[in-house]
Structure formats: C-alpha cells, structure tokens
Amino acid sequence: IYVYINDIIIASKNIEEHLKYIKTVLDIFNKVYIYILIEKSFIAYSSVRLLSYIVNGEGVAKTDNRIAIFKKLKFPNTLKTLE
Numbered sequence: 001i002y003v004y005i006n007d008i009i010i011a012s013k014n015i016e017e018h019l020k021y022i023k024t025v026l027d028i029f030n031k032v033y034i035y036i037l038i039e040k041s042f043i044a045y046s047s048v049r050l051l052s053y054i055v056n057g058e059g060v061a062k063t064d065n066r067i068a069i070f071k072k073l074k075f076p077n078t079l080k081t082l083e
Helices: 015-031 065-070
Strands: 002-003 008-009 047-050 053-056 059-062
Touching: 008 047
Parallel strands: none
Antiparallel strands: 002 008, 047 053, 053 059
16 A cells, blocks of 8 residues: 555555455544545556556556656757747
C-alpha cells in the first residue's frame, strides 16, 4: 500500500489479495471517520499513473513525459527574439 498526500495505491499480486487490502484500508478509514468519494476512486486497475510514475503488476516505473516536453521547447536566445 502506497500513500502520497491524498492518493492511496494498493498494489497486490492477485485479485483476492487486492480485495483483502481494500477491505483493510476501508475498515481503518471507517474507524477514524475518513470518507472517500467513489467517483474519484479507481478500483482493480492493472496500471495507474501517479505523478511521474506508472505503477503496475511489474512494479514502479518513472515516466519522462514532462521532461521530454521541456526538451522540445525552443527558448529565445536573444533579447530581440523576446519582443
């Protein structure tokens, strides 16, 4: 189970284990009066993107999409081109 600010990722090896973890997390939330919005929940996805990472059954991988976008930008190199 991975937690980052207001995101929770439950990674598991199979659906039975996944459902067990979900129940455990929801039981804990219920005990401390934490509520989640079902419309913002993603359950039983095989792969999710969180920040600049992709989490799936094979593990966690970093994506470089944001870096690639900045590398493609052309920045002005003189004051005249800024005008």
